[in-house]
Amino acid sequence: MKKVFWVFVISISFHNGFSQTIEEKIATLACDCLNKKVEITEEIYTNCLGSSMADAVLNDKDPKVRESINTVEGIKSLLEKSDAVLSKSCGKITTKAVISKPSPFYTNSKNELAQNSYIIAKDFMRDQKYVLAIEAFQMALKKDPKFVLALDDIAMCYRQLKDYDNAIKYYKKSLEIYPEGDFALVNIGVVYSLKTDYKTAITYYEKLIKFDPNNAEGFFGAGKNYLALNEDEKALDNIFKAHRIYTVEKSDYIKDTEQIIGAIYQKLKSEKKENLFKKVAEQNDIKIE
Known part of the structure; x- marks a missing residue:
């Protein structure tokens, strides 16, 4: 079934993490x-x-x-x-x-001391006390070094503190245990993007796509990073794929893909490459009217 998509003159915008709806x-x-x-x-x-x-x-x-x-x-x-x-x-x-069908790795620790430390760490994390959260997560990991949730969350704390190298370190530890971990794959991609290492970010998003072709985050992340590298065709192809999945899921993230698609269209139009836009749209079974 073909989807009808209207292109508007819009600019790219990104959400920030300082206020919550x-x-x-x-x-x-x-x-x-x-x-x-x-x-x-x-x-x-x-x-x-x-x-x-x-x-x-x-x-x-x-x-x-x-x-x-x-x-x-x-x-x-x-x-x-x-x-x-x-x-x-x-x-x-x-x-x-x-x-x-829950993942065997996205579960609580069987070690009671590790789990108790994790719960305390999550409370600190929720209160944005990231340094204290990291200390508590470290205690959990000493008792259970293969506690994937703790590895993912300690990485997130380091990311919030803009300590991107340590964030990457712990996401990699998580992926060593659970290579298909979508949380770690998405977020390590985000961190590499923040470090402007777009090519490495893409490798992780493409791993996510390989493991889960129905996860829009893989296509969305890859698309944004290809766009940063000025690889417009690959960027557009990935964003179209993300848009289709978000449409099926009735996700609020449709607005984000629409904005990026609109921005790519304007860029290609200014470069007189509108045929490229139409070609990629047709490849993704999207009708432009």
Whole structure:
């Protein structure tokens, strides 16, 4: 089935991590809830999402947030949006497929001391006390060196502190244990992008694509990095593929792909290469009208 896509004159924009929408706050709480579970079922997933929504809304100072859930439709809409963010941002739950078949590596540690240290570290991490979180994660890793969740999270803390070399070090340790780890593959790609090592970033995104061809993050990350290298055709091809997957998933990230596609179109148009744009669109079964 062909998808109809309208091209607009727009510019690329990127999200920053300094403020969170209510959906992102709910997803963060729900992810923490899920990370504390040994096994995740549909019921556990739904309960974590629902309780996290209640906590986030009650603690939000914006009165409009509470007003938005005064109706059944409002509650349903907020749950759906939060679910979409959660499925993309939580290292343990990236797609609903993970719920039915959880990774043996995205689980709590069987070592009680390691798990207790991990829980403490996650609390520090949630409060953005990254140095203290790192110390607690290190304690967890001393007790369980192959604790993938702790490796991924300590890497994320280093990334937040802009210590990119240590972030890469721990993502690589995670990938040594679990080469298919989508959380580590996506985020090590992000870190290499921040270091402007776009070619290396692409290698990790392409590994993710190889392991999981239905994960839009692989195509999206590769596309942005190809764009940074001025490889427009490869960039456009990857972004189109990400856009198609996001469309099927009804993801909010469609807006991001639309912006980048629009920017590439304007660039190619200015270079009189509109035929290249149309060719890549047709290869991805996307109709331009």
